[in-house]
Amino acid sequence: MESNWKGIKEIISSTCHEVLGHKKHHHKEWIPIDTLDKIQERRNKKAVINTSRTRAEKAKAQAEYTVVNKQANSIRTDKRKYVEDLVMTAERLQEKET
Helix, strand or coil, rough: CHHHHHHHHHHHHHHHHHCCCCCCCCCCCCCCHHHHHHHHHHHHHHHHHHHHHHHHHHHHHHHHHHHHHHHHHCCCHHHHHHHHHHHHHHHHHHHHHH
């Protein structure tokens, strides 16, 4: 019975992968790759905080997380720069047309 269930489970999962494919993570075009790396690093640091057992480990991990979190919050400036660049290119195109 157990081997029969495993066979059915494998067939269902392989069919789902064929039909649906793997989940693809898309990011906004205004988010640079280095910022995405910082966000991933922040997630990893948060996981370390949640898995630390002693107070000393937790305090050390929290200090590291705070530094990384401030760096990852620079995403706001990235978006601002992206919008400003779009405005500048639009203005240049408009000047060339006139």
